[in-house]
Amino acid sequence: MAGDKLTRAWYALHTKSRFENVVNEGLERKTLDVFLPKITVKSRRRDRHKMIRVPLFPGYVFVRTDLNPYEHIEILKTTGAVRLIGSTRGPVPIADGTIASLKIMVSTDGEVITGTRFKKGDRVMVISGPFAGVTGIFSSYRGDGRVIVNIEALGQFAAVNVDAADVEKLPEILS
Template sequence: MSIITLKQEWYVLHTKSRFENIVYDGLEKKSKEVFLPKIWVASKRKDRKSMLHSPLFPGYVFVKTDLDPRDHLDILKTTGAVKLIGNNNGPVPVPKQDVESLKIMVAADEEVRAGSRFLKGDRVIVLEGPLAGVIGIFVHQRGQGRIMVNIDILGQNASAVVDEDNVEKLP
């Protein structure tokens, strides 16, 4: 009888919205190796300015596991956990060097930003500012935190550059 040893690898765990910290704490209590990259971002509240320690990838944490069925189930039973990210064949591991590089980036005193939250063609709405209420199509990134939104009216296009923090993706 041969014994199969499973290899510990990093996987991305999708969480419920705003449950990253709860999932992180829950997995730590279960003695799992878990990583939640966080960065400092300015608060979006109008009444006061402060810096918040927010997840770099909202809705995701990294967990190291060998995907033993009991371990996999234990991870998914964590409050706020949704699923391990993968394809039709199951969860797909993240290269160890990518996670290590991410840990170094987050630990440094340099500004770290994730890519745009929007994909070309996403329908978006402007929430704040002089263009509040505008519904359009995300066109592309225009530098530090600025995006271009396009509206199609009367067969012609009108575009505006707005602050990415003031825009939300429509379902």
């Protein structure tokens, strides 16, 4: 970067699990430009049926910086911050247009659906509900927060329609 002028850009900052709000507030206290996109979802708790605000991208916040050494260290020293996302050459900037689009999406009351959670063929486990403990292969999204999971038994497949919130992807090593 010798001779290059530092330019401000948006970067994705990986956080500790469930530390998005802590990191967001810590960076705001340091007067840094930070963005934590949140969406409204129905609470997963059985005893409550209320709407709550959760991060659109769990484990990440966006921060605008020119990556000068002082500011870079201040970002990483923030409680709950892990690292700026990038390659071996360093943090990779995110286009301003992408951040602007995210800001528009989360500012509306419309439902925001994230579709990268499961891919067809992913090994998944049902973690709650009547099929809790069942492992299978993700088949498809059905709409209204429902997914189809194929379960193999005795050389045949059976499919169950379950709530997407009740399903988690299994790590590759357990597949």
